[in-house]
Amino acid sequence: MLDLLGSILIIGGMTGLGILYLEKERQQMGELEQFSYLFRLLKSEISFKKQPLPFACRCAGEKIKGEKGRILKEIAGEMDGGSGRSFSQLWKEKWGSFLQTSCLTCEEQQRVVDFSAFVGYEEESMQENMMEHQIEEFRRLAERKREELEKKKRVVMLLCSCIGILFVLILL
Amino acid sequence: MKQNAELIKYFPLGVRGFWQNVLKEHEKVEEIRIRADKPMMLKGNGKEWYADKQGQWVKEIKEAYSPGFGEIQELVDYWCKDSRYAYQKELKNGFLTISGGHRIGICGETVLDAEGKIQTIKNISSLNIRFARQCRQAGERILPCLYEKNILQNTLILSPPGAGKTTLLRDLVRRVSDGNEFSEGKVVGLVDERGELAASYQGIPQLDIGLRTDVMDGCSKEEGMIRLLRSMGPQVIAVDELGSMKEIKALFKLSGCGCSILATMHGRSLEEMGRKRMLKSLWKEKIFTRVLLLGREEGRFYSRIYKEADLPDWSTSH
Numbered sequence: 001m002l003d004l005l006g007s008i009l010i011i012g013g014m015t016g017l018g019i020l021y022l023e024k025e026r027q028q029m030g031e032l033e034q035f036s037y038l039f040r041l042l043k044s045e046i047s048f049k050k051q052p053l054p055f056a057c058r059c060a061g062e063k064i065k066g067e068k069g070r071i072l073k074e075i076a077g078e079m080d081g082g083s084g085r086s087f088s089q090l091w092k093e094k095w096g097s098f099l100q101t102s103c104l105t106c107e108e109q110q111r112v113v114d115f116s117a118f119v120g121y122e123e124e125s126m127q128e129n130m131m132e133h134q135i136e137e138f139r140r141l142a143e144r145k146r147e148e149l150e151k152k153k154r155v156v157m158l159l160c161s162c163i164g165i166l167f168v169l170i171l172l
Numbered sequence: 173m174k175q176n177a178e179l180i181k182y183f184p185l186g187v188r189g190f191w192q193n194v195l196k197e198h199e200k201v202e203e204i205r206i207r208a209d210k211p212m213m214l215k216g217n218g219k220e221w222y223a224d225k226q227g228q229w230v231k232e233i234k235e236a237y238s239p240g241f242g243e244i245q246e247l248v249d250y251w252c253k254d255s256r257y258a259y260q261k262e263l264k265n266g267f268l269t270i271s272g273g274h275r276i277g278i279c280g281e282t283v284l285d286a287e288g289k290i291q292t293i294k295n296i297s298s299l300n301i302r303f304a305r306q307c308r309q310a311g312e313r314i315l316p317c318l319y320e321k322n323i324l325q326n327t328l329i330l331s332p333p334g335a336g337k338t339t340l341l342r343d344l345v346r347r348v349s350d351g352n353e354f355s356e357g358k359v360v361g362l363v364d365e366r367g368e369l370a371a372s373y374q375g376i377p378q379l380d381i382g383l384r385t386d387v388m389d390g391c392s393k394e395e396g397m398i399r400l401l402r403s404m405g406p407q408v409i410a411v412d413e414l415g416s417m418k419e420i421k422a423l424f425k426l427s428g429c430g431c432s433i434l435a436t437m438h439g440r441s442l443e444e445m446g447r448k449r450m451l452k453s454l455w456k457e458k459i460f461t462r463v464l465l466l467g468r469e470e471g472r473f474y475s476r477i478y479k480e481a482d483l484p485d486w487s488t489s490h
Contacts, residue, residue, distance in 0.1 A: 046255075046257070046258075050257075050258055051255075051258060052252065052253040052254075052255035052258040052259070053253055053254055053255045053258075054253050054255075079253055079254075082181030082182070083185070084181070084183065084184050084185030084186075084188060084250075085184070085185050086184065086249065086250065086254055087253070087254035087255075088254065119254055119255070120249060120254045120255065120256060121256065121257055122256040122257060122260070122263070122292055122294055123257060123260075123292075124257040124258075124260060126257075127257040
């Protein structure tokens, strides 16, 4: 009886590990989608209202709940309040510290931080194109993550279960 | 000191130490001219100065500091909030108005469209910073001369740049709008094309322009005047720096609608005004019954007021 209980616990534990791994991947995908949405909101404010970045950040910040919205509003507040710091400095600093705790990969984190290099164009259409490029980049990353997740899902679950069974067999 | 701290906010953090010194005697500063790789010039009390590396005012050109092209771009980016695309219209017109109504004139390489019209200015290499000030005594002595039988006369303020016509107009608008010893408060429609008079930020005037003043901010003068007349029922319309035929034509429309007009225009003397063909119809129809001439001699401001009877007849001269 104890053997059976132990076996179930080991296989269940291994499957749980697989689920945790997949959940992390899913969170990562969600994060990428959220950033794509954030850049789309910023682009809308720039394209349709022709507003400068602080205003766009404030409006987008109102629409995005949680930490990301707060960061956008903070950037807008500091820029409008005459902090003396550029958008690029504020963007890098605020997102830099937020991303340290995020589930994004280093490459993806760098892409978020590097967004500040894609603003400040004199031409409105040029600015829109660069924003669109950024949105597309994040949409593509999220899509790739989704496809990977679909493929990985079965393999991970199968592999974790098999490892669990293997442990059980070795221990028995 | 408080105002100095306010002005410092308009400069990037990295150069605030320098600007702190430049603006130490901010009340003295009338104009700051920055040209790429050329000595930075300051105008104060009608005299020309230079700024040294620490931002101190110096007389000797050899001590002067010459800001580079990059420093100019940094300033422009900061004033545009790193969003030059949003300031295309202002850049095209050659000036930026920042919150507080301070105006920055810009010069550089123009980008033309297919029709040869200026689309924007890139590679900005010259700046002219002029700080807006609210002077609450500016119109005190002049106001009585602008009324006749308690009716505000159509007044044209003439002056060369930097002689205080915008400051005076702002104070006159405030006094007319709030009411004064000659008349109760009037509804004033203010056309503020460059955002200098009311210094509106996101539509809200930052300077005191009176209780009954409606501001049409950022639109062309001729359009603004007509729109205000149609929509806001003004008793007085105020407009700064008239300069085109379209604007003069709009004035004609206003003059027949029972509104008093307060306007300013660049000009050095009455004779110079008389020679301008564009203005001939204005004199002929006697649109303005008061002309106020502002100027500056040896650093001191002066003003002369001409009533209708004092104005020469220019309608037939060439």
